[in-house]
Amino acid sequence: MRNILVPIDPTQPARTRSAIDQVVCIFREEPVTVRLLRVQPQVSGHVAMFFDKRELRELQQGAGAEDLQFAQNLLDAAGVPYTSTVLVGRSAETIIVAARDHGCDRIVFGREEPSLAGKIFGSLAQQVHQLLGASGDPQVIGS
Secondary structure (H helix, E strand, C coil): CEEEEEECCCCCHHHHHHHHHHHHHHHHHCCEEEEEEEEECCCCHHHHCCCCHHHHHHHHHHHHHHHHHHHHHHHHHHCCCCEEEEEECCHHHHHHHHHHHCCCCEEECCCCCCCHHHHHHCCHHHHHHHHHHHHCCCEEECC
């Protein structure tokens, strides 16, 4: 059975919907395991010093869980089973680590609206693809 990782960015609901649409189509064609991932950014040391580690982890997990809700609702409506994970770190690197840790053979990104930052730094999907290098494992689907 194939494993699919779907990174979720709550600031890009159209991209989330596009990614979920792709996953639903794949699910209808073949049995797959779907894992939603929200990567929460690390908090600066200046901010972190005002929280104990457990409290900060709970805040980040709670915010990440809220960020996943839209994608979870879409998958629930489509009848696609999934699991959800919230991790903290740098987006592209954390996505790759999560995909490898969970044995995912595909990372599905939705279609992304072009942005100035994307033109300068590349989209998140392009960053992940570049970090994977020639191995191309797991396969990156989307823009």
